[in-house]
Amino acid sequence: MPATTHANLESLTDLVYGALFGETDWQDFLDTLNTRMPDAKTTLFYHDSVAGAGAFSLCSGLDDTGLEGYNRYYCTINPWMPKAAVRPVGLGVIADQMLPHAELVKTEFYNDFMRSIGCRSSVGVTILRENNRSFNLSTLTSSTDTGFNRVNADLLTRLAPHLQRAFDFIRRDKAGNETGRSLFDAIGVGLIYISEGRQIRSMNLAAQQMLATDAGISVTPTGRLSSSDRDLREHLG
Structure with missing residues (x-):
């Protein structure tokens, strides 16, 4: 089984609320979550199911070339997004639930993008969905161990209520706060x-x-x- 760190639910939850109140920032949260999986690239991003496009907004582990490639083109052919657009909000899933791995490896997205950044699978969760636009947290990884990936997807399920609470708080009560404005700027809201x-x-x-x-x-x-x-x-x- 791939090695992990001690980035657990408690420490990650602390970072969510620390970022919310300006004690840390969202990059700290992503960087810490990114240590849980091998060759990880963790991102907070949005996707518009009607436009068929989106963007990696806040990232950890992905260089500028990979980020630009996804935002310019690969977001439009991401084969996971059709099912991601209708999956239950707040439920952490592994990539195989969005598309079987045997089908994924036949896609341009996998062969030209995923392989170029050293990844073969992912876990993810939808935090919010409004007007065909979803806001997601995902980790791309080289791990294809479904049991190990499931453990990390389950962690995202447990993190989701805290992330939803943070987003709702920013939108409703902290709209004039610089922390809130910068987060929503980053994810295109x-x-x-x-x-x-x-x-x-x-x-x-x-x-x-x-x-x-x-x-x-x-x-x-x-x-x-x-x-x-x-x-x-x-x-x-």
Whole structure:
């Protein structure tokens, strides 16, 4: 069985809440989780199932070449994502549950991307899913030991409630906090903090880019948030 470190649930949970409150950062969490599996590349990333694309946002163990290759092209042919888009939120899984390994090794994704970074399989969990976009935590690894990989997938299941709680806290209660804005910038989520009357109080860089590219939201001359989507306008009040 591949060797592991002592990065356990307790220490990883401490790092989640440490990152949430600014005592550490999310890179520390990913770096520590990354020590659990051989030749690991751990990433917090998003995927849009409608657009058929996504990006590795925060990573540990993956160099710039691998990161650029995934974000530019391989995200569009990731063979795990169709099932990842519908799997239960919060359930850690091994790659074989998304696609049998015998089928994976026939794909361009495996032969041109996975092999180039020294990996053969993965474990992952969906943290959140909204409007066809999922936010995931995954470790790519050279291990094809299903028992060993299952242990690590089960750890992700146990970590998921803490990650969900952290994301929810940032979105609802810490929208104006620099830690919250930087996390959601990194995973491509626009975050706008509004007061009564839809007056914008603050927003992160991703939200600014959405406004600049006419992504369905806009700001009125009086500084109020508006949207071309009727359901969203009704929700905003």
